Amino acid sequence: MSIQPMDFSGKRVLVTGASSGIGRACAVLLAELGAKVILNGRNIQTLQHTAESLVGGGHVCAPFDMTDTDKLCDWIKTLTAEHGYLDGFVHCAGVQVTKPIRLFDQAFFDDTMHVNLASAMAITQGFRLKRDRTKQGAIVFVASIAGLIGQTGNTVYGASKAGLMSLTRGLSMELLRDNIRVNCVAPALVATDMAERTKASMTEAQFQHMVNQHPMGLGQPEDVANAVAFLLSDAAKWINAVTLPVEGGYLAN
Template sequence: MQTPMHLTGRHVLVTGASAGIGRATAVLLSRLGARVTLTGRDETRLADTLAELAGDGHRMAAFDLADIDAIPAWIKELATSHGPFGGLAHCAGLQVSKPVRGVDLAFFDQILHVNLASALALARGLRQKGCHGDAGALVYVASVAAWVGQPGNAVYAASKGGLISAVRSLAMELLRDGLRVNAVAPGLVETEMTERFRATTTAEQFQAIVDRHPLGLGKPEDVANAVAFLLSDASRWITGVTLPVDGGHLVR
């Protein structure tokens, strides 16, 4: 009996695949049988991820998702040359802490552009005719920061809160296209982004955040497992939800 978690024959686009959650997701999807297209800005690091994938037929396609208006045409090109997508995992994102007294328009635009505008443009691209199969799934990586208040994190939290709200609307809008739309909301995960965040806090502040995770800090693979579930047919009756993957942070 084949597990419903299998992704054999499915073409999946993974953004932010050069490191962290994106890399772990790409590796897991390849092990589940998916044919993975990796994207990110750093070709050298994408090549490192590509070397870790299981199976054949994978490729890398470096692209800067900051070019919002070019995203739909880029997805169309990928689907035309390498086949329609059965799934998309949007793992790329930007986390920068800044007290509200230091927030200006440039900072606000940067965070919302990377974390929210690119996500909407990817949905716009995937829903195009010929870019997806009869059924597919789109999974976004949000954050528990959307639900948990933290000083200096208002803009980032707003961007992820907006993403979670967008997931519910997109789930209804893309039903007619045969696309399910969901998100995962990680707590603090041991990635390079977390190390950069650690550098902006004191040891006491960072430890206080760690202590809010009863199961300890997460690994990229913990989030990748949830993303794979939401991409697979094991979640075929789920759309419009955001799944916390947070080590118990929200229930503490």
């Protein structure tokens, strides 16, 4: 282990959802800490925008659609064949649509669960198969405080994020033999494009009520990235199966 346990020099980390928001902030911070970052998203132009903001070298843009879960395992194998083994990954990719129960349908449910939950399992499958087992690997899933509380019109999203928390606990035990830790962060409302879409789906009073639930104000993407980097790093080498709320006092309010 490095004398500085937050040093990622010589490590290669995959960041999904790296085009914007929390994913972009994670990529920027991990690069600053010395990691070689593989940037994933659906849009190559926005990924390249993220790549241009990274310090250091060896970073790679790797666009891929998370909905194609049956091919994700082979995609991870291809990445490692081309760029070398991954030391960890952070799964930020996800979808959120506010929809009350009266508008529920199977397509909405399947799409949300597919992108937010199934993709995490498929990437983990590939990561487990293609890595250096002499080194401890680390996975961090980005869930949401919505998986811990009830939110009107956000039940399917919340269920998918609660699923990520359960996945964290199950995989943390299953992957011990592979020398892999699995942890999770659960952010409250963070100032991202997703938050802006949430705001657009509500009245001004409804959104302000949501903001008021955060005693420390809305979070910034960097606040979540700091927690993710810690859980990925050697500083957390004895931390496993944890869901860390990053929520500005929301749960205490």
